[in-house]
Amino acid sequence: xxxxxxxxxxxxxxxxxxxxxxxxxxxxxxxxxxxxxxxxxxxxxxxxxxxxxxxxxxxxxxxxxxxxxxxxxxxxxxxxxxxxxxxxxxxxxxxxxxxxxxxxxxxxxxxxxxxxxxxxxxxxxxxxxxxxxxxxxxxxxxxxxxxxxxxxxxxxxxxxxxxxxxxxxxxxxxxxxxxxxxxxxxxxxxxxxxxxxxxxxxxxxxxxxxxxxxxxxxxxxxxxxxxxxxxxxxxxxxxxxxxxxxxxxxxxxxxxxxxxxxxxxxxxxxxxxxxxxxxxxxxxxxxxxxxxxxxxxxxxxxxxxxxxxxxxxxxxxxxxxxxxxxxxxxxxxxxxxxxxxxxxxxxxxxxxxxxxxxxxxxxxxxxxxxxxxxxxxxxxxxxxx
Amino acid sequence: xxxxxxxxxxxxxxxxxxxxxxxxxxxxxxxxxxxxxxxxxxxxxxxxxxxxxxxxxxxxxxxxxxxxxxxxxxxxxxxxxxxxxxxxxxxxxxxxxxxxxxxxxxxxxxxxxxxxxxxxxxxxxxxxxxxxxxxxxxxxxxxxxxxxxxxxxxxxxxxxxxxxxxxxxxxxxxxxxxxxxxxxxxxxxxxxxxxxxxxxxxxxxxxxxxxxxxxxxxxxxxxxxxxxxxxxxxxxxxxxxxxxxxxxxxxxxxxxxxxxxxxxxxxxxxxxxxxxxxxxxxxxxxxxxxxxxxxxxxxxxxxxxxxxxxxxxxxxxxxxxxxxxxxxxxxxxxxxxxxxxxxxxxxxxxxxxxxxxxxxxxxxxxxxxxxxxxxxxxxxxxxxxxxxxxxxxxxxxxxxxxxxxxxxxxxxxxxxxxxxxxxxxxxxxxxxxxxxxxxxxxxxxxxxxxxxxxxx
Numbered sequence: 064x065x066x067x068x069x070x071x072x073x074x075x076x077x078x079x080x081x082x083x084x085x086x087x088x089x090x091x092x093x094x095x096x097x098x099x100x101x102x103x104x105x106x107x108x109x110x111x112x113x114x115x116x117x118x119x120x121x122x123x124x125x126x127x128x129x130x131x132x133x134x135x136x137x138x139x140x141x142x143x144x145x146x147x148x149x150x151x152x153x154x155x156x157x158x159x160x161x162x163x164x165x166x167x168x169x170x171x172x173x174x175x176x177x178x179x180x181x182x183x184x185x186x187x188x189x190x191x192x193x194x195x196x197x198x199x200x201x202x203x204x205x206x207x208x209x210x211x212x213x214x215x216x217x218x219x220x221x222x223x224x225x226x227x228x229x230x231x232x233x234x235x236x237x238x239x240x241x242x243x244x245x246x247x248x249x250x251x252x253x254x255x256x257x258x259x260x261x262x263x264x265x266x267x268x269x270x271x272x273x274x275x276x277x278x279x280x281x282x283x284x285x286x287x288x289x290x291x292x293x294x295x296x297x298x299x300x301x302x303x304x305x306x307x308x309x310x311x312x313x314x315x316x317x318x319x320x321x322x323x324x325x326x327x328x329x330x331x332x333x334x335x336x337x338x339x340x341x342x343x344x345x346x347x348x349x350x351x352x353x354x355x356x357x358x359x360x361x362x363x364x365x366x367x368x369x370x371x372x373x374x375x376x377x378x379x380x381x382x383x384x385x386x387x388x389x390x391x392x393x394x395x396x397x398x399x400x401x402x403x404x405x406x407x408x409x410x411x412x413x414x415x416x417x418x419x420x421x422x423x424x425x426x427x428x429x430x431x432x433x434x435x436x437x438x439x440x441x442x443x444x445x446x447x448x
Numbered sequence: 449x450x451x452x453x454x455x456x457x458x459x460x461x462x463x464x465x466x467x468x469x470x471x472x473x474x475x476x477x478x479x480x481x482x483x484x485x486x487x488x489x490x491x492x493x494x495x496x497x498x499x500x501x502x503x504x505x506x507x508x509x510x511x512x513x514x515x516x517x518x519x520x521x522x523x524x525x526x527x528x529x530x531x532x533x534x535x536x537x538x539x540x541x542x543x544x545x546x547x548x549x550x551x552x553x554x555x556x557x558x559x560x561x562x563x564x565x566x567x568x569x570x571x572x573x574x575x576x577x578x579x580x581x582x583x584x585x586x587x588x589x590x591x592x593x594x595x596x597x598x599x600x601x602x603x604x605x606x607x608x609x610x611x612x613x614x615x616x617x618x619x620x621x622x623x624x625x626x627x628x629x630x631x632x633x634x635x636x637x638x639x640x641x642x643x644x645x646x647x648x649x650x651x652x653x654x655x656x657x658x659x660x661x662x663x664x665x666x667x668x669x670x671x672x673x674x675x676x677x678x679x680x681x682x683x684x685x686x687x688x689x690x691x692x693x694x695x696x697x698x699x700x701x702x703x704x705x706x707x708x709x710x711x712x713x714x715x716x717x718x719x720x721x722x723x724x725x726x727x728x729x730x731x732x733x734x735x736x737x738x739x740x741x742x743x744x745x746x747x748x749x750x751x752x753x754x755x756x757x758x759x760x761x762x763x764x765x766x767x768x769x770x771x772x773x774x775x776x777x778x779x780x781x782x783x784x785x786x787x788x789x790x791x792x793x794x795x796x797x798x799x800x801x802x803x804x805x806x807x808x809x810x811x812x813x814x815x816x817x818x819x820x821x822x823x824x825x826x827x828x829x830x831x832x833x834x835x836x837x838x839x840x841x842x843x844x845x846x847x848x849x850x851x852x853x854x855x856x857x858x859x860x861x862x863x864x865x866x867x868x869x870x871x872x873x874x875x876x877x878x879x880x881x882x883x884x885x886x887x888x889x890x891x892x893x894x895x896x897x898x899x900x901x902x903x904x
Binding site for chain 2: 155158210219221232233237241251255257262
């Protein structure tokens with residue numbers, strides 16, 4: 064596809080995919096070469112001949128066929144043994160820690176909210192951060208910093224049941240009510256409501272106008288996750304300046320019926336990502352996108368007969384043309400003497416991965432965002448410019 | 449018998465927004481014929497009113513009647529909010545639902561969730577000790593916090609920890625010794641059936657105490673030593689000052705303001721101890737306090753209450769035949785609150801976090817849709833009352849009258865002026881004209897789109 068000579072320089076874009084519920088890393092990147100794996104996984108295991116082998120010792124879950132193709136093309140980095148200090152087996156606390164990049168204190172400001180503030184300090188573009196799914200994730204929440212939350216693009220907008228002149232009039236009034244010349248006796252809460260209203264209106268207009276001409280030969284699946292990725296592709300190819308995207312795939316809390324559940328979910332993940340990148344390529348818009356896939360924790364080393372319980376130490380994926388694929392960090396030891404109360408010991412802090420992405424990809428100083436200095440993964444990403 | 453004291457309609461409106469689900473002006477006026485104290489008593493003394501009979505609901509909403517569907521109880525709940533004569537009971541259940549935050553996504557058994565919700569209704573306004581006793585025996589809660597895996601031989605700390613941290617004292621008011629002892633004391637408290645539905649569909653699941661699976665040994669709890677069982681722990685928890693403050697804060701944040709006030713918490717906490725942990729006594733004291741009366745429009749209305757409030761205004765879903773109840777649940781979800789499915793063990797992120805761009809759009813759109821529906825009996829009634837005000841209304845008169853009909857609402861002057869400019873300050877509305885209904889509902893839409901309308 065020819066590129067117009069006036070095309071503006073591409074800006075790096077970062078997409079976060081959250082696997083909610085605690086994805087079982089041991090059955091995502093499977094240590095099939097290690098006999099201890101089969102000792103601990105008596106029933107919730109994948110036989111060696113089914114694993115999509117990578118190097119004779121580890122391999123991907125059988126349903127991750129597309130992801131394996133991307134891996135073989137050199138576009139997938141797998142961060143083994145990622146986690147955070149003093150593992151807490153609560154979903155909620157763990158998720159909060161990943162979202163806020165703060166493992167010790169409970170705070171509500173998200174790390175991506177801080178990132179958005181850094182990318183757009185003047186708040187010139189309310190669509191700098193766009194989340195698809197049910198509700199804005201805490202990761203993107205930061206008081207005073209806009210971020211757009213969209214359940215689905217179709218039908219998204221204010222006062223959509225009105226039409227024509229009536230709608231224009233109501234929207235005009237809406238705009239004026241949410242930006243009064245003087246704030247009046249507004250409380251902090253009213254100010255927040257007002258700011259959100261203006262952001263919502265501006266964002267909805269931008270998204271609607273920008274995505275109106277989107278076409279693609281890629282047919283995404285109908286599930287909400289795939290549709291979220293489609294929405295991200297639509298907004299990204301609309302060139303409205305969105306730099307941070309968020310999508311979620313839930314249901315990984317596999318205490319029971321794990322194999323059937325993970326079969327479905329990981330196939331969904333793998334196909335969705337494949338369709339997403341195919342779509343971006345079709346629009347010559349893949350190179351500037353890096354996707355991070357994470358889950359709040361891994362699961363216990365020993366299965367419970369039908370599933371696995373909450374554990375610690377997991378894995379993350381970084382995917383994109385500019386990602387230097389391969390295995391990063393060490394696979395956590397399965398040797399019982401190395402277990403952390405029955406779990407894998409994490410060996411790299413999630414804030415190292417965050418720092419690498421912030422520094423090498425988004426080009427912003429990581430330490431203030433992650434509240435500390437963390438060693439980065441050398442050569443994990445090649446920056447765009 | 450005392451003489452009926454007329455209560456200020458705006459105060460009645462405030463009480464009904466917080467302790468009930470809001471009401472249009474014509475209902476508020478009827479309520480205002482009574483003294484404020486009597487209104488409070490009428491809300492708190494729930495035994496004065498029967499619970500709604502729902503057999504017609506069961507007959508016309510078969511999908512939800514048998515609790516077979518995962519969202520069954522959430523849909524039914526909206527019907528209940530709109531129709532109950534005990535609105536405070538439903539509000540308190542909603543408050544505890546947020547605090548105990550048990551989610552259908554994990555419990556995965558609608559019948560157990562329905563039992564759980566009824567437990568909150570039956571005990572939510574009663575004695576806090578009883579409530580904790582029932583909660584600890586509730587099958588959905590047991591499953592939610594993995595309490596069925598708490599064995600004497602292998603103690604699971606989840607329930608013991610959350611009981612102290614999230615359901616009573618809060619972090620920093622106990623040590624790991626108390627967590628461990630509480631967990632040990634609750635070992636053997638389990639259910640007789642595991643919850644998954646297959647192969648035979650949903651089945652009831654009941655609390656059982658397995659003596660042989662209990663950790664029988666001395667435990668230490670706040671300096672006392674003994675072979676404590678679960679109820680012994682609860683007996684000791686409820687006497688803790690931190691528990692009084694916890695219950696007080698929970699009530700205050702739900703009914704009064706998003707930010708707790710230290711002095712108010714101490715006062716409410718005193719009522720907790722003076723009344724021997726009676727929640728209804730705390731509610732009485734709370735609603736009668738000046739602090740409550742003055743805390744108007746200081747909270748962001750919860751999404752579920754936003755939906756129920758609009759139904760109270762439009763008069764929809766008062767009869768069990770009207771289809772579309774599932775829409776109410778779906779809209780509440782889209783606004784950020786899926787009933788029976790709080791997102792985390794901490795409950796929902798309330799206050800300003802109720803408002804993000806998608807949630808706000810849903811709130812505004814839903815209100816604008818419903819308040820423009822001239823077929824809805826409540827909308828017709830409000831329009832009719834506007835007509836009765838006279839043959840013509842100025843723009844300002846129409847705006848003020850509409851604000852009043854929607855529940856005696858307030859709007860900042862700066863927003864009022866903006867609306868009037870948009871409408872045209874000099875406009876005069878002919879209330880007898882055929883188009884007046886549409887003009888009135890347009891005014892309702894303008895009001896409901898405002899930032900001020902999001903507050904309660």
